[in-house]
Amino acid sequence: MRRIILGCVILVSMTWAKSVPVANDALYQKECASCHFGYQPALLNASGWQKVMGNLQDHFGTDASLSQKEHDAILTYVTQNAGNSKLTQGNTTMRISQSPYFIKEHRRIPERLIDQPEVKSLSQCAACHTKAEQGDYSERNIVIPNYGRWE
Template sequence: MKIKYTYYFIFSLLLSMSSAFAAKMPMPADAPASYESECASCHMAYPPGLLSEQSWKNVMSSLAKHFGTDASVDAKTQLEITNWLIKNAATRQKYSETAPENRITKTSWFVRKHDEVRPDVWKRAGIKSPANCSACHIDAASGIFSEKNIKIPAK
């Protein structure tokens, strides 16, 4: 009986640790200023651990057609941001898949975590898109995506 409870305790501990990791994806302290000034000028500066190395390479090699916008930067800035994103890209298997269409919102983990969100919720004026993490995740800018700290806009 004692062994059964020990295994249960260990399983519970591991489960809570994995969900804690999923909820926290902090921005690395060495983020180049260009990442904030270039990328965050149009959208949230996504923590690089949300995509794989290959996905970041794909994103950064197609800035002229960045999700319908020309987000081109000079070669030096592009190399600086690309190298930093690759250095800090996802390494855990859960996050390291190559994202379909290079979109965080198309990854299997994102879809699984948001499967209860109805399609009409994404279209609310206060959200507009699944890519707008900070619309619902209060601490998204800090890389904290805890399910305990969500406020979904009513409209």
């Protein structure tokens, strides 16, 4: 019995990152998914979200500021649903794409496939993860533009 439980725990922790809960908050979708794909809150830890939300006037070179009311509502939504997994572990930045696990998972992708106009940067999750919108990051749903499936 104990072995079965342990097996389940290991299985769950191995498959965790392949899928995260969808970003289903209407205000978040409206305000935070216009310039880029709406990153699911579970992709970043709570301290990362606090950093992002703490400096929206100077948001990666753009102004993404909100009214105090909207700011507070979105801050609550993202921090309450923040990630606590190997994808978010050890990430002291406000970028999902700077987490140690993220860097390790993406280090084999050639620069030219990232720099190309169809992708632009590793921040554009949905350019390669065809089911990113649904929170599915599994390998079988990765298609890199001008390259194809990643296997």
